Amino acid sequence: MSSNTDATIRELAQQEYKWGFVTEIGEDRAPKGLTENTIRLISTKKSEPEFMLEWRLKAFRYWDSLEKAQAEPKWANIKYPPIDYQAISYYSAPKQKPNLKSLDELDPEILRTYEKLGIPLAEQKMLAGVAVDAVFDSVSVATTFKEKLAEVGVIFCSFSEAVKNHPELVKKYLGSVVPYTDNFFAALNAAVFSDGSFVYVPKGVRCPMELSTYFRINAAETGQFERTLIVADEGASVSYLEGCTAPIRDENQLHAAVVELIALDNAQIKYSTVQNWYPGDKNGKGGIYNFVTKRGACRGKNSKISWTQVETGSAITWKYPSCILQGDDSVGEFYSVALTNNYQQADTGTKMIHIGKNTRSTIVSKGISAGHGQNTYRGQVKIMKEAAGSRNYTQCDSLLIGDKCGAHTFPYIEVKNSTARMEHEASTSKIGEDQMFYLRQRGLKTEDAVSMIVNGFCKRVFKELPMEFAVEAQKLLSVSLEGSVG
Amino acid sequence: MSLLEIKNLRARVDDREILKGVNLTLNAGEVHSIMGPNGSGKSTLAQVLARRESYEITGGEVLFNGRDLLAMKPEEAACEGLFLAFQYPVEIPGISNAYFLRSALNAIRKYRGLDEMDAMDFLPKLREKLKLLDMDDKLLNRSVNEAFSGGEKKRNEILQMAVLEPKLAILDETDSGLDIDALRIVANGVNAMRSPERAILVVTHYQRLLNYIVPDRVHVLVDGRIVRSGGPELALELENKGYGEMDGAARGASPA
Numbered sequence: 001m002s003s004n005t006d007a008t009i010r011e012l013a014q015q016e017y018k019w020g021f022v023t024e025i026g027e028d029r030a031p032k033g034l035t036e037n038t039i040r041l042i043s044t045k046k047s048e049p050e051f052m053l054e055w056r057l058k059a060f061r062y063w064d065s066l067e068k069a070q071a072e073p074k075w076a077n078i079k080y081p082p083i084d085y086q087a088i089s090y091y092s093a094p095k096q097k098p099n100l101k102s103l104d105e106l107d108p109e110i111l112r113t114y115e116k117l118g119i120p121l122a123e124q125k126m127l128a129g130v131a132v133d134a135v136f137d138s139v140s141v142a143t144t145f146k147e148k149l150a151e152v153g154v155i156f157c158s159f160s161e162a163v164k165n166h167p168e169l170v171k172k173y174l175g176s177v178v179p180y181t182d183n184f185f186a187a188l189n190a191a192v193f194s195d196g197s198f199v200y201v202p203k204g205v206r207c208p209m210e211l212s213t214y215f216r217i218n219a220a221e222t223g224q225f226e227r228t229l230i231v232a233d234e235g236a237s238v239s240y241l242e243g244c245t246a247p248i249r250d251e252n253q254l255h256a257a258v259v260e261l262i263a264l265d266n267a268q269i270k271y272s273t274v275q276n277w278y279p280g281d282k283n284g285k286g287g288i289y290n291f292v293t294k295r296g297a298c299r300g301k302n303s304k305i306s307w308t309q310v311e312t313g314s315a316i317t318w319k320y321p322s323c324i325l326q327g328d329d330s331v332g333e334f335y336s337v338a339l340t341n342n343y344q345q346a347d348t349g350t351k352m353i354h355i356g357k358n359t360r361s362t363i364v365s366k367g368i369s370a371g372h373g374q375n376t377y378r379g380q381v382k383i384m385k386e387a388a389g390s391r392n393y394t395q396c397d398s399l400l401i402g403d404k405c406g407a408h409t410f411p412y413i414e415v416k417n418s419t420a421r422m423e424h425e426a427s428t429s430k431i432g433e434d435q436m437f438y439l440r441q442r443g444l445k446t447e448d449a450v451s452m453i454v455n456g457f458c459k460r461v462f463k464e465l466p467m468e469f470a471v472e473a474q475k476l477l478s479v480s481l482e483g484s485v486g
Numbered sequence: 487m488s489l490l491e492i493k494n495l496r497a498r499v500d501d502r503e504i505l506k507g508v509n510l511t512l513n514a515g516e517v518h519s520i521m522g523p524n525g526s527g528k529s530t531l532a533q534v535l536a537r538r539e540s541y542e543i544t545g546g547e548v549l550f551n552g553r554d555l556l557a558m559k560p561e562e563a564a565c566e567g568l569f570l571a572f573q574y575p576v577e578i579p580g581i582s583n584a585y586f587l588r589s590a591l592n593a594i595r596k597y598r599g600l601d602e603m604d605a606m607d608f609l610p611k612l613r614e615k616l617k618l619l620d621m622d623d624k625l626l627n628r629s630v631n632e633a634f635s636g637g638e639k640k641r642n643e644i645l646q647m648a649v650l651e652p653k654l655a656i657l658d659e660t661d662s663g664l665d666i667d668a669l670r671i672v673a674n675g676v677n678a679m680r681s682p683e684r685a686i687l688v689v690t691h692y693q694r695l696l697n698y699i700v701p702d703r704v705h706v707l708v709d710g711r712i713v714r715s716g717g718p719e720l721a722l723e724l725e726n727k728g729y730g731e732m733d734g735a736a737r738g739a740s741p742a
Contacts, residue, residue: 433540438576440560441536441569442590442646443597452589456580456629 033086036060039191042091046160046194049167059180059190072184076347077376077408078316080289083254090192090225154207154238155200159227162198169200173231177260177297177324185256185318186293189225193258196227201236201267210466212241226257232267234300239270241469253278255314257292265300265327270308272465273321274473276480277313284343284372287315294321295351298330298359306333307350308464310473312480315344320378322351325359325387332361335461337473339480340373340405349379349410354387354420363394366458369405370481376408383420391421398428399457401450401481451478487552489514489685490535490654496545496710497534503544504530506710512654515682519696520689521721522707523729528689529573531707532658536570537563551653564590565597567653571643571660578630583642584612586630587649594650615648619675636663644675655679656687661695673698693725 039060043053066072067085149156155166163170180190201207232238255277261269271294280287290313296305307321323332334350352361367375381392398407407428415422431453439449455462455474462470490512497505504527512518522528534541535548537560548555555563578586584605592602603611616623619641631639640660647655657676661669676686676699688699696704696718704720705712708729714720 432576434574434576435578437536437538437560438572439578439590441564441572442586442650443561443564443593444590445561445593448589448593452581452586453578456578459580 032089034060034088034090034192038090042192042194045091046163048163051167051171052163055175055180056191059187060192062181063184063187063191066184066187076318076378077374077410078318078345078347080316080345083289085188088254091194148208152205152208153202154205155198156211157198159193159196159198159229162229166198166200169231170198170229173229173260173262175260177262177295178258178293183293185291186258189227189256189258189293193225193227196229196257198228199230199238199240201232201238203233204235205233206236207238210239210241212243224253224255224257226255228257228259229262230260230269230271231262232264232269232303234265234267236264237268237270239272239466241272241274241466243274243276243469243472253287254289254291257294259292259294259321261294261296261305263296263298263300263303263305263327263330266302267300268304268306269296270306271296271321272469273307273309273311274465274469274476275309275311275313275317276476278315279313279344279480280315280342282342282371284315287344288313290314290317290319292317292319294319295324296322296332297324298327298332298356300330301327301356302329303327304331304333306331306335306464308333308335308461309337309348310458310461310465310476311336311338311346311348312476314346317344317346317348319348320350322353323361324353324355325361325390326355327359328356329358330356331359333464334361334363334365334379335464336365337368337458337461337477338366338375338377339368339477340370340375341480342371342373344371345374345376347376347378349377351380352382352392354381354383354390354392357387358389359387360390361392363392363396364460365394365396366461367396367398367407368401368454368457368477368481369398369407370401371405373405374408375406376410378410378412380412381414381422383415383417383422385416387417388419390417390419392423394422394424394426395460396424396426397457399454400428400430401454447478447481450481454478454481488512488549489551490555490687491549492535492546493548494546495531495534495543495548497530497541497543499530499541504541504710505534507546508707508710508712510705510712512685512687514653514685516703517680517686517688517699517701518703518705519699519701519721520687520705520707520712521691521693521724524691526707526729527710528691528707529658532570532573532656532687532689535563535656536560536568561593562597564650565594569647569650569652569655571640571647571655571657573659573662575631575634575639575643577632579632581630582627583630584609584626587612587646590646591649612649615645618648618678619645620671621645637665637668640664640672641668641675644672648675648679651679651684653683654685654687656689658689659691660688661690661692669695670698693721696721 036057039056043056178186180187199211230240261271263269277288277290298305305323309321311317321334325332332352336348338346338348340346349365350363363379365377367377369375377396381394383390396409400407409426411424413422431450435453436449439452440446454477462473465473488511492508492510495505495508508531520528530541537558543556550566550568588608595602621641625638631642634642660672664672688701700718704716704718706714
C-alpha cells in the first residue's frame with residue numbers, strides 16, 4: 001500500500017467508539033466475589049423456584065472444581081491476562097419500580113440510553129414487525145409486542161419471567177443443549193446468569209415478526225451473564241436477532257453468555273447476531289471479553305437451525321455457534337463475518353455435528369483483520385457413523401488490511417461414514433493496491449473504496465441477515481473499519 | 487487554454503526512470519494516440535496521469551483544465567473529469583456492476599455539488615449506454631469484472647466511461663485481447679463519445695484500433711520520450727516500418 005492510503009487506514013482505525021457513554025442510574029449490586037452464598041443471593045433476588053437454585057448450585061460446584069484445577073480453557077488462539085473471578089460483581093440490576101405497566105414508568109435515563117443507541121423503545125412499538133426485549137445490564141427492563149405474540153401463542157419474555165410463568169418449559173429444556181458441564185464459561189454462566197431471553201413457538205406457528213433483543217453492559221466491573229433459550233416446536237419457525245453495544249470502560253469486562261436453541265420436527269430457527277461490544281481503545285486498552293457458548297440442537301427430523309453473526313466488537317471474541325444435527329434430513333448453517341481492528345482478537349467458528357441421516361451443513365466464514373487485529377477461524381465438522389448421506393460445504397475466507405494483522409484457520413474434519421460428502425474452500429487475500437486504485441480512479445474516496453471492497457467480501461453473509469439489519473451491519477462494518485483503510 | 491498540458495514530465499518506479507521528459511498538449515475535442523514499443527512508458531504515462539501513487543514524479547508539470555494534476559489524488563483527478571480505461575480491469579467481488587457504477591457517478595456528482603442520482607433515475611441511463619456497447623443486461627448484476635471474459639471487461643471499461651462522461655478519457659491498450667467484432671463495438675462506443683468538450687488519449691501498441699478510432703494526432707513514445715508526432719498517417723507508417731527506426735531517433739530526440 002502506498003503511504004497515503006496507509007495514513008487513511010490509520011485515521012480510520014483511530015476513530016473513537018461512537019457508542020461509549022455511561023448512564024447514571026441507581027444500581028442494586030451484589031458485593032464482589034463468587035461463593036455459594038452469591039448463588040443463593042442471586043436466586044433469592046429473583047425469587048426462583050427450588051429447581052433453579054439446585055441447578056445453579058450444581059453448576060457452581062462444577063465450575064469451582066474447574067477453577068481450582070485451573071482448567072479455564074487455554075486452547076484458543078487468544079492472549080489475555082488472568083481473570084480474577086473474585087473481583088467481579090455477579091449481580092447488578094438497575095433500580096426501578098417493580099412490575100412496569102408501560103414504558104412510561106421506565107427510568108428516563110435508561111430510555112435516553114436506548115435513544116443514543118438508536119433504539120428508541122418508545123417508538124419501537126410502532127416499528128412494524130420488530131419486538132424488542134431490552135436487557136439493561138442484567139434485568140430485562142422492557143418488553144414490547146408481547147400481546148400480539150400472545151395471540152398466536154408465542155412466548156417471548158425475559159428468562160426470569162419464563163422461570164416464573166413457564167417453569168415446566170424451562171425445566172424441560174434448560175441445559176439440554178449446553179449442559180453446565182459443557183465448558184468452564186458455560187458452567188460459570190449456569191451458576192450466576194441473571195437474566196436473558198426466552199422464546200417458545202408452539203406447534204405449527206410461524207412467528208409473525210422478527211424477535212430482537214438489545215443487550216447492554218452498563219455498570220463498571222459487572223460481569224454480564226445472559227442466558228437465552230429458544231424452542232421451536234414441531235413445524236414452528238422463528239427468526240431472532242441479537243444486537244449489542246456497550247459503553248467505554250477502562251477495565252476489561254467479562255461477558256460469558258449461553259444460548260441454547262432447540263428445533264423439533266420440521267421446525268426452523270434463524271438466529272442472527274450483530275455484536276458491537278466495546279472493542280478497547282486503539283492501544284488495546286479496555287474492551288469486552290466475549291466468551292460465549294452458543295449451540296443449537298436440530299432434534300427433530302427435517303429441522304433447520306441457521307446462525308448468522310456479524311462480530312465487529314469486543315477486545316476478545318471466543319464463540320462457536322454450533323449445530324447438532326440429530327434429526328434425519330436436518331440442516332445446519334453458519335454464516336459469519338468477524339472483524340478485528342487495532343488490538344482485537346477473535347477466535348470464532350462453528351461445530352457441525354452430523355448424527356442423523358442425510359443431514360446437511362453449510363459454513364461460510366469471512367474474517368477481516370486490520371490494524372494489529374488477530375482473527376482465527378476454528379471449525380469442526382464431524383460426521384458420525386450413522387449419518388449416512390450427509391454433506392458439508394465449508395468456505396472460509398480471510399481478508400487482510402495492512403501488514404500488522406493476522407489471519408489463522410484451524411479446520412477440523414472428522415468423517416466416520418464413507419457416504420458423506422465434504423467440501424472445503426479457503427482463501428486469504430489482501431485488499432490490493434490495484435483494487436484501491438481502480439475504485440479511486442472512478443472517484444471513490446479511500447475509505448469508501450475500502451468499505452466497498454469489504455462489503456463485497458462479506459456479501460454472502462449479509463445476504464443471510466434480515467433485510468433491515470443487513471443495512472445496519474454494513475454501516476457498522478464501515479464504522480469499525482474507519483482508520484484502518486488500505 | 488488546453489485541456490491537458492504535459493511539460494517535460496519525468497517519473498520513475500523504484501529506481502528506474504521510465505518517463506524521461508514527456509511533452510504533450512491535448513485540446514478539448516481532439517483525439518490523440520500514443521504509440522510505442524513494449525516498455526517505452528505508454529502505460530506508465532497513462533497511470534501517472536491517473537495519479538497512481540506507486541510512481542514517483544521526478545520532474546515536470548501537468549496542467550489539467552488549468553489545474554496542477556500532479557497535486558491531485560486519484561479520486562480528485564477522477565472527479566475533475568479524468569477517466570482511465572484500464573489495460574487490466576480489476577475484479578471487485580460481491581459488488582454489482584450497477585451499484586459500483588452508481589457509486590462512482592454519485593461520488594463525482596457530489597464532488598461537483600450535484601444531487602446524487604437514485605437507482606430509479608440511474609438505471610434507464612445505464613440501460614441506454616449498455617445498448618450502445620451491445621452488452622447484456624445481466625452484466626449489471628454480476629460482480630464488477632468477476633468472471634467477465636477479456637472482451638466483456640474491456641467493454642465494461644467503455645461502459646463506465648460512457649456513464650461517467652469524463653472531460654479526458656485515457657484508453658490504455660483497450661484493444662488488447664479483443665477480437666475484431668469486439669474491437670469494432672468498443673471503437674463505436676468510443677467514437678460515440680467524441681465531442682467538442684472532450685479529449686481522448688488512445689494508448690496502443692498496434693495500429694489496427696486506429697482504423698476505427700481515427701486520431702487527430704499520433705505520437706510515438708520511445709524510451710520515455712515522444713520522438714515523433716504526426717497525423718494519422720504516422721500510425722500506418724509505423725505499422726509498415728515497425729518501431730526499430732524510432733530507437734535511433736530516441737537517443738537524440740527533441741520533444742515533438
